Amino acid sequence: MVNWGNLISQMFNGLVLGMLLALISSGLTIIYGTLGVLNLAHGAMFMLGGYAGWLAFTYTHSFIAAVVVGSLFVMIVGIVMERVIIRSFYDRPHEDQILVTFGIGIVFVEAVRFAFGSLSKIVPPPEMLNGIVNLGFMFYPKYRLALLVIVAVALLVLYIVLYRTKLGMIVRAGIEDAGMVDALGINVHKVFMLVFGIGAMAAGFAGIVNAPVVAVSPDAGESILVQTFVVVVIGGVGSFPGAILGGLIAGEIISITSMFNPGYAYVMLFAAMTLVLVLRPYGLLGTAGRD
């Protein structure tokens, strides 16, 4: 028998996870859309955000500081990574780009393990968001509810940056035709660097705000990366709305399946991905273009 209270609370969990995946996937997809590089270190960015935030928290005991430091640190890592390594890979085959970002991801993970060990680190939620809240029809952890709002706001900010600012205009134009943007007097290399930074920051931000829910560990990024890939395949590569739709679908599938048997969560996720690949090979909101 289905326990309805349980189901609703799992659906809420799915929503939270889905929004989080949407945010991380948006980061991955705008990097791919603009620069044409699939960043396999994206999961590591998520993990780095958690660690940088945790470090900041242990020194300041301020959750806000943790979030700010976690996000900014990962943004800088992204910018440096683009500048030093990725830039020389734009002219190389996709396979080389995949290999190098995969290697960079491993270096990040192992460097963190080296510095902080394999044990997971806990970042507590802010005092006022501790405990659970009675929503009338169910009890739910306060912080998870807050997380829903935090991530929704982050997605909104990302949306505004992409669709309502000059930078966003450049990014959207750059996704279409970077060469023409360059010919109109805008240094696309700088834009690429910034896009990489913003995309990485989306993952890093997700990594730190998720830390009170799931403690951070060096391997935290790996399963996130896999889920992000499924999200992007379902939603369509390079599509921001696709990342959000795909994220929500994936989040719900994982949560609801986990209620019955967590072992099947990935099977169902994979089944959904297969279905999309058969019915709409370019993803639900993707267009035939880059491959």
Add this chain to the structure above:
Amino acid sequence: MLTKRPFVIEALTALGLLAAPFLLPYLGFAPATINRILVWGLFGLGFDILFGYTGLLSFGQSAFFGTGGMVAAYLLTIAGFPHVVTAIVIGMIAAAIIGYLVGLIALRRTGIYFAMITVAISEVFYFVEFNPLSDFTGGENGLPGVPPPSFNLGFMKLDFNTDLSMYFFLAFWYFLGVVLALRIVRSPVGLVLSAIRDNPLRAQAVGHDIQRYKLTAFVVAAAYAGFAGGLLGVMQGFMPPDAFMFDTSGQLVMQTAIGGPGTLFGPLVGALIWLYLQDFLQGVLHLGSTWKLALGIVFVVLVVFLKRGVIGGIVDLVQLARGGKKAHEAPESDPNAVAEPETSPSLAAAVVPRSPVTTSDKPVIEARQISKRYGGLLANSNIDFLVKEGELRGVIGPNGAGKSTFFKMLTCEVQPTAGQILFNGRDITGQTVTQACQLGLTKSYQINQLFTRLTVRENVVISALAKLRGPFRMDMLRAVESVPGLSERVDQALALVRLTERADAPVAELAYGEKRRLEIGLALASDPRLLLLDEPLAGMSPSERVETVKLLKSIREGRTMIVIDHDMDAIFELAEKITVLSEGKVLVEGTPEEIKNDPVVQEAYLGGVHE
């Protein structure tokens, strides 16, 4: 590249395998490490066929490695099945079947999508192994107690329970794996796989069903992975669950990239370096778990600086030591050398390879009222077009007239929005470009579409193979050279485009004009009934143009051809009838003389707005 001499590599491999257990310990390799290197090397043989030869970078190989290993280990432990080798073979078959099913899904897309899908696959299998199937796989405990192989020969019993005896057991299978892999990459299938890696679109256009070839490579890689997985359990006496982990796939990818993809031995070399460093950093330098950080850095540095891994780097060094690249620049497009062979008897024979076709009234291709619409843009509208057997037709028109769209419709690269195309009286509307080529309709491209990492000869062979073997055949164990009729056809095509002397040069070393000729040679090698040439003179210097026009005249004998080009002097010289397209329609058709003096054509070219 692999040498042509038979069995040299096989013999060297055998020698190396025999010597390794006695030499490597002096370099600090533990016997158990040497055995693991072999398992990874065998695992990698299949992966290299998939990645190095076919260009498909999969992060999902752990799924097949784990499947093969778990099936074999389950049979040998829980099920109590006694025959070790049979169990491993059954595991391999299971992995191959899983590979086939997964390949059907993953190969729906290419490039980064393929990589992402395979990452997801490996994770799915990991979770399935861990949870729903834990009764069979032991979940996170794995399956302990896998027996070592032992054969009762009647008069004596062969047990493989020491490191060294196990080494020879593994080395035997590795050797068999190498022999088989060498056969595969030297077979027609292997060559087509390389063609897919270099230029999938052209591989398709010369008539190969690349989807089925890719699936073949995927299954072969899965089978190798499955077998290696079985060996892993037998070697350790324990089938670990982490065989299924994404890390396993990642390690395989990294080892292959470090060793050098596309060499078959790259994964072995990579495993050697990887496992040695692991032992060294952990055991000698006591770096604990930091070894992976160090290896990660080594890997990134290698990918950044050595594009083709250690083996590739060594090959480059050797070439450098031999005094740089051999003088391969073409004798700077010497028009004399080109004109001359026309008198040579072999070429004279080659010029008339087909049954003598004379211009007849039989239509070869006929387009009836074809149109093509892209969104709001009508690129072609209601074109009627007919070319008869033996004719050489020119197609010209100002920029934006819709010439290339028209050509693409004729070769079935794009489907017309409306209308019908008949080839030899048969309706080919809606066919794929592969099917069209198999029917005898081929195009040479405006921008060279060559298999850039192969030699001139291999390029032509790939095209000829499609004609001789059909769109798909699984002759994985036959040598390319033994395909009947192949060498004659290839020699003919090479002679026709005057590249006989350059047959063994890699495409990357050709001069531009030579590449253009090879482009035409690729189309000729499939012996088309109708040859379409899309701007054969594009990008050529004036002297190269003269040469190429001569070449086109020489191959014209006995063929039906349609030529698009901007060089109108050339078209007027070549074609006996010209179709002028303008604004997506047929403007006029006529002899060169008629076209030259037609005011309507002048108008189309020089503009309509008079003041």
Add this chain to the structure above:
Amino acid sequence: MSLLEVKGLNSYYGDSHILFDVALEVQPHEVVALLGRNGAGKSTTFKSLMGMVKPRSGSIKFDGHELVGRAPHEIAQVGLQLVPEERRIFGSLDVEENIILAGLSAKNKWSLDRIYDLFPRLGQRKRSSGTALSGGEQQMLAIARALVRDPKMILLDEPFEGLAPVIVKDLMTACRKLAADGLTIVLVEQNLAATLALASRAYIVNNGHIVHEGKTADIKADPGVLHRYLGV
């Protein structure tokens, strides 16, 4: 002093040699045409000037700056602007966003009003997405994107290609107005009548070589030249 001076320019696509020692000179406020058949190397000349194709040798002096080896965005900053043949409108941006984007990095820019004065059609369609425009509107937008940067010289590559005669007339009027205001224009166009009407001087390009240079009036008067290099 000439605004543009090109000497010994050689360009390649991959290993295919397209331009052979091209030399050009354009004075301020001139309207110059490049004539030649399809595939002669006109577009490649433009792309080389704009830095979108990297010339292997030669020199391009523009307003005192050497352009060879410069990135397109640097070239745009010194006041040269290409209006590409394919127009390359950003379909995910609307008309006004296309124009604003183009003007972002310009030192002096035209006001939107001035743009819409010149091309009233664009003013009416400023909220339409780039993909929803007709060919003529796309061409106007492509030119507008160049003009908003207040360039010293624009390179128009086949501006009238595939457009209805009415639209061509409109565009020609706009071009005349721009020229009268002192903008230097270099033009590649198949429509010979329109080209000869707009330009005062022309170069003829054949197989990547400059084969003829002269006043358009003289070219018109000497059908032999036209027939030799362009005629059919």
